[in-house]
Amino acid sequence: MRGGEPLTTPFRFLGVDIGTSSSKGVVVDDSGAIIADAVREHEVSRPFTGHVEMDARIWWDEFVSIASELSAAAESPISAVGVSGMGPCVLLTDAHGTPLRPAILYGVDTRATVQIERLTAQFGAEDVLARCGSALSTQAVGPKLAWIEEHEPDIFAKARRLFMPSSWLAWNLTDNYILDHHSASQSTPLYDTNALDWYEPWSALLAPSIELPALVWPRDIAGTITGKAAKLTGLPEGIPVIAGTIDAWSEAISIGAQQPGDLMLMYGTTMFLINTLDHRVTVPELWGTVGAFEGTRNLAGGMATSGAITSWLKTLIGTMDFEALTASAAESPPGARGLVMLPYFAGERTPIADPNARGVIAGLTLQHNAGDLYRAALEATAMGVRHNIEAIESAGGDIRRIVAVGGGTQGGLWAQIVSDVTGRAQEVPRVTVGASYGAAFLAARTLVDADIELWNPRATTVVPDASRAGGYDRQYELYRELYSATSEIVHELARRQATL
Numbered sequence: 001m002r003g004g005e006p007l008t009t010p011f012r013f014l015g016v017d018i019g020t021s022s023s024k025g026v027v028v029d030d031s032g033a034i035i036a037d038a039v040r041e042h043e044v045s046r047p048f049t050g051h052v053e054m055d056a057r058i059w060w061d062e063f064v065s066i067a068s069e070l071s072a073a074a075e076s077p078i079s080a081v082g083v084s085g086m087g088p089c090v091l092l093t094d095a096h097g098t099p100l101r102p103a104i105l106y107g108v109d110t111r112a113t114v115q116i117e118r119l120t121a122q123f124g125a126e127d128v129l130a131r132c133g134s135a136l137s138t139q140a141v142g143p144k145l146a147w148i149e150e151h152e153p154d155i156f157a158k159a160r161r162l163f164m165p166s167s168w169l170a171w172n173l174t175d176n177y178i179l180d181h182h183s184a185s186q187s188t189p190l191y192d193t194n195a196l197d198w199y200e201p202w203s204a205l206l207a208p209s210i211e212l213p214a215l216v217w218p219r220d221i222a223g224t225i226t227g228k229a230a231k232l233t234g235l236p237e238g239i240p241v242i243a244g245t246i247d248a249w250s251e252a253i254s255i256g257a258q259q260p261g262d263l264m265l266m267y268g269t270t271m272f273l274i275n276t277l278d279h280r281v282t283v284p285e286l287w288g289t290v291g292a293f294e295g296t297r298n299l300a301g302g303m304a305t306s307g308a309i310t311s312w313l314k315t316l317i318g319t320m321d322f323e324a325l326t327a328s329a330a331e332s333p334p335g336a337r338g339l340v341m342l343p344y345f346a347g348e349r350t351p352i353a354d355p356n357a358r359g360v361i362a363g364l365t366l367q368h369n370a371g372d373l374y375r376a377a378l379e380a381t382a383m384g385v386r387h388n389i390e391a392i393e394s395a396g397g398d399i400r401r402i403v404a405v406g407g408g409t410q411g412g413l414w415a416q417i418v419s420d421v422t423g424r425a426q427e428v429p430r431v432t433v434g435a436s437y438g439a440a441f442l443a444a445r446t447l448v449d450a451d452i453e454l455w456n457p458r459a460t461t462v463v464p465d466a467s468r469a470g471g472y473d474r475q476y477e478l479y480r481e482l483y484s485a486t487s488e489i490v491h492e493l494a495r496r497q498a499t500l
Contacts, residue, residue: 011448012074014235015440016066017247018059018085018165020044020105020269021311024436025066027074030448032441032455036073037433038066045102049497050110050347050355053102056091059165060172067233080446081173081225081241082439084250085165088186090144092159092210097171100155103163104144108270108304110347110355112143115150119143123189123202125284133185133193133280133288138347138355139302140188142206162210166244173233173241174223179213180243185290193280193290218245218253218292219442242442247435248272248302249292251405254438255429256452258292261400263392265426266434267408267415271306271381273388275299275397283395285351286388299397301350301388305343306381307408309359312345313377317370326413328371329378334420334471336372339363340478341380342486347494348384351391352483356494360486362478378414379472382421383479389422403427404462405434412462419464421472430459 011030016023023040040062045053063083071078091103104111116136120128129135136143141162149156163171167179184191184198190206192199198212216222222243230237244250252264252274259276266272277297282288287300314322344357361376393399404426408414419426431437437456444450 010076011079011444012076013080013082013440013444014067014070014078015082015084015436015438015443016063016169017083017250017435017439018062018169019247019435020086023059023062023066024433025070026433026436026440027070027078028437028440028444030444030450032431032450034431034433034437035075036070038069040065044105049500052105052109054105056099056103056163056168059085059168063169063172064232067235071234077236078239080239080443081235082441082443083166083169083241083244084247084435084439085169085244087164087166087183087246088139088141089164090141090148091163091168092148092155093161093163094158095160097161100158101148101152107137107139107302107349108346109144110138112138112147113355115143115146116140119146119189128189129282129284131192131194131199132188133282134188134286135284135353136188137349137353139186139287139349141186142189142202145206157209159210162207162212164246166246167213170222170241170243173225173229175226176223177211177213178216178222178243180218180220180245181215181290182218182245182249182292184215186246186287193288196290216243217294218243218249219445221446240443240446242439242446244439244442245292248274248300250435250438252276252438253292253441253452254431254434255403255405255456257401257403258296260296261398263389263399263402265385265402265404265418267307267404267406268434269305269307271303271385273301273385273392275392275399277398281396283391285353285391286395287350299392299395301392303343303381303384303388304346304349306384309343309345309377309381310374313374320370325370325374326411328369329375330413332371332375334468335475336376336379337368339368339372339376340475340482341376342479342482343377343380343384350388354487356491357483357487358490358494360482360490362482378417379421379475380479382418383476385418386422386476387480389424401427403429405429405432407432415462416465419462420468421476423464423469425464426462427458428460428462429456431456
């Protein structure tokens with residue numbers, strides 16, 4: 001007691017996200033103010049062309065490291081924990097939760113093309129789309145399970161549980177085996193998006209020995225911190241842990257872009273778009289999923305690369321950091337002095353769904369410099385965004401507001417190019433930390449009446465440059481034509497690469 005008033009402990013909420021190139025964590029108070037943050041960089045493994053994997057033990061080790069650091073910096077005990085992670089991924093474990101092999105990552109892993117074709121023929125393309133909301137593609141879980149069964153039968157025979165990064169963290173923290181409905185809805189064709197449940201006839205064929213996890217919603221409490229987890233992480237035993245979800249959906253939560261008519265545009269290693277609807281829409285070119293919140297649906301799209309290309313260019317050039325490259329790209333005029341790039345450096349997900357697409361740079365001369373190449377890469381991702389937006393609206397999506405998030409919103413040039421190419425304004429919120437912030441918000445909702453509009457209001461709006469209105473239209477036409485003109489050649493090259 002102090003002055004006759006009871007002492008109160010300030011709320012502290014931890015959010016941790018496992019991403020493709022790093023794990024990030026934040027601690028916030030009950031107003032959404034960030035008290036401390038932490039990052040752990042990592043790399044995925046690419047053992048063969050088209051294979052993209054990661055050791056799940058890294059996910060847990062980095063969570064422990066981040067939780068320990070942020071618990072010490074929080075100035076008060078952590079009150080609740082939120083988690084999220086890249087996905088949909090395929091992590092198989094034994095009955096005790098011990099990983100049997102590295103996790104196979106989401107649509108950037110293109111190993112299961114043969115299984116996609118076989119399962120589509122077996123189940124029927126129209127039936128899969130009608131039941132699951134999405135066509136079978138490199139994003140789907142089922143074909144990757146089939147690949148493991150065919151190529152690693154001994155491992156598959158031992159598999160008893162299926163995890164994604166968020167559910168893997170929840171398991172290690174609470175000992176409860178769960179998965180959120182949204183992540184399950186990306187586990188095509190195991191989940192029925194009409195019934196909101198696992199579809200036994202197909203899941204029994206593709207995962208006969210696997211006990212599928214109990215289904216919850218992302219903001220549901222998965223359980224509480226166990227004594228073992230508390231000792232490892234420094235988190236208080238018994239505090240709640242939310243189920244969490246796939247990182248892009250947690251990003252959308254972090255910026256309040258989960259209402260019908262919203263489009264979240266995530267600038268990251270890959271580019272992701274989520275349009276929230278109040279009704280179900282399905283189309284083969286996009287992913288029709290269950291929303292992060294009950295009663296909502298999504299049409300989503302994702303590019304296989306975006307920030308990954310800028311990082312590749314930076315490494316290739318070697319003598320310039322991102323700030324210098326951005327400054328040089330700003331000096332290059334729209335159109336990058338006559339360059340058109342296809343950003344399909346790891347195949348492409350939506351809307352072309354072509355795992356054998358490859359990057360193309362057309363128009364190169366000896367006069368082009370690093371800034372031109374960097375601008376061409378930014379413009380290429382912007383063209384991909386425009387292509388996805390057109391596909392979403394053609395399918396019956398509803399885009400009334402675009403909210404941008406992610407590291408690419410910083411610095412201004414990339415977001416400005418996207419607005420100029422698409423002709424669309426983008427709201428940028430005050431906090432663009434992303435998925436870890438969204439996870440922390442959902443954790444806060446377990447104990448306080450948090451409002452994301454108050455936590456993270458709009459900071460600025462990027463609007464198309466009126467002087468460039470329509471200036472990218474012909475460039476976009478060339479972008480679309482370039483894929484058609486080069487697809488046969490790059491497909492043959494992709495086949496050659498597969499033998500290396």
